[in-house]
Amino acid sequence: MEKMKVNPYDVQGEVNYDRLISEFGIKSIDEKLLKRIEKIAGEVHPYLRREIFFAHRDLEKLLDSYEKGEKFFLYTGCGPSGPIHLGHYSIWSFVKWLQDKFDIELWFQFTDDEKFLYKNMTYDEIQEWTKENMKDVIAMGFNPKKTHFLIDTKHAGIIYPEAIKVAKKITFSTIRASFGFTDSNNIGSIFYTAMQTVPCFLPNILNNKNEYCLIPLGVDQDPHFRISRDVVGKLGHKKPVIMHAKFMSPLSGTTGKSSSSGNKTILMTDDAKTVKKKINKYAFSGGKETVEEHRKKGGDIEVDVACQWLKYFENDDKKLTEIYDKYSKGELLSGEVKAILIEKINKILSEHQKRRKNADKQFDKYLFKN
Numbered sequence: 001m002e003k004m005k006v007n008p009y010d011v012q013g014e015v016n017y018d019r020l021i022s023e024f025g026i027k028s029i030d031e032k033l034l035k036r037i038e039k040i041a042g043e044v045h046p047y048l049r050r051e052i053f054f055a056h057r058d059l060e061k062l063l064d065s066y067e068k069g070e071k072f073f074l075y076t077g078c079g080p081s082g083p084i085h086l087g088h089y090s091i092w093s094f095v096k097w098l099q100d101k102f103d104i105e106l107w108f109q110f111t112d113d114e115k116f117l118y119k120n121m122t123y124d125e126i127q128e129w130t131k132e133n134m135k136d137v138i139a140m141g142f143n144p145k146k147t148h149f150l151i152d153t154k155h156a157g158i159i160y161p162e163a164i165k166v167a168k169k170i171t172f173s174t175i176r177a178s179f180g181f182t183d184s185n186n187i188g189s190i191f192y193t194a195m196q197t198v199p200c201f202l203p204n205i206l207n208n209k210n211e212y213c214l215i216p217l218g219v220d221q222d223p224h225f226r227i228s229r230d231v232v233g234k235l236g237h238k239k240p241v242i243m244h245a246k247f248m249s250p251l252s253g254t255t256g257k258s259s260s261s262g263n264k265t266i267l268m269t270d271d272a273k274t275v276k277k278k279i280n281k282y283a284f285s286g287g288k289e290t291v292e293e294h295r296k297k298g299g300d301i302e303v304d305v306a307c308q309w310l311k312y313f314e315n316d317d318k319k320l321t322e323i324y325d326k327y328s329k330g331e332l333l334s335g336e337v338k339a340i341l342i343e344k345i346n347k348i349l350s351e352h353q354k355r356r357k358n359a360d361k362q363f364d365k366y367l368f369k370n
């Protein structure tokens with residue numbers, strides 16, 4: 001079996017999330033924490049109940065301070081080097097839930113510098129993706145009055161003075177060990193973690209506050225923020241609080257990370273026909289060889305991608321359990337579960353695409369102005 005590797009620039013092998021919890025030194029989001037969240041927010045998001053957001057750093061501390069009447073702000077980001085897919089969408093829809101529930105500010109970083117430095121793409125190509133990706137983030141429906149986009153190269157004037165303070169406290173040996181760098185990595189990529197660290201505390205500097213920062217992210221981003229937490233503490237800021245999401249599996253199954261390439265996932269710009277085709281053709285099935293055998297023995301929900309993806313899109317626990325139950329008994333066929341999934345996804349996409357159409361007219365509303 002391929003060795004498990006999880007960092008922002010490389011995800012390989014079967015991802016074992018229990019092992020990640022111990023290797024990363026993060027904590028699982030347990031029953032007790034879910035109860036606390038429910039008490040404060042009035043409900044728990046299905047992604048929490050279903051362990052899609054499965055781990056955290058210091059979430060208890062943030063809840064303690066919230067219960068004392070202190071606010072917090074949200075920070076997340078997007079590396080613009082390709083189209084947005086359902087994996088991004090699911091994380092951001094959780095971020096939107098948090099913003100709506102708590103009525104708080106969201107700082108959204110577009111790391112065009114990062115993608116230029118790390119990818120084999122031109123500066124102009126990255127700028128095009130930045131615009132395309134901003135449209136998708138706007139289409140998520142974040143509160144425009146409380147959402148602030150930072151584009152690293154465009155907001156360098158406010159980010160850079162803080163980034164150098166961060167960078168001065170990180171050694172090359174830390175970066176090399178965290179990301180597996182060698183002598184041939186370019187020097188911009190060595191500096192980059194400093195840029196991604198700044199929004200953890202920049203809002204507090206701008207607004208003269210000392211609020212907690214909560215960062216919902218895909219777990220592969222944790223290595224950056226492990227470094228950030230160490231440094232911002234030394235700079236006199238609160239350490240950011242993190243909530244980690246599992247990866248949405250690729251259509252082909254396994255527990256890797258979905259990417260925008262080929263037929264591995266569904267893009268936010270895919271039309272209904274493409275969605276249907278991709279899922280019917282590529283979603284790994286946990287069904288049996290023949291209908292007769294499936295009816296007799298039932299399907300395997302754990303490996304069936306349509307069943308697993310429904311965790312993201314069927315919010316009703318009762319309905320989901322019913323589907324799982326019927327599928328494992330053989331009453332539902334793989335094709336039938338796929339049909340349910342296709343309908344759910346196409347509904348989400350058609351609404352998203354409507355909102356995305358005029359999103360570029362709203363750039364100005366979302367881009368941060370000092």
Ligand code: TRP
Nearest residue numbers: 076077078079109111196217221
């Ligand atoms: N590095 C992230 C990416 O490649 C983008 C990003 C910047 C980010 N800041 C973040 C992601 C904060 C999560 C949280 O996609």
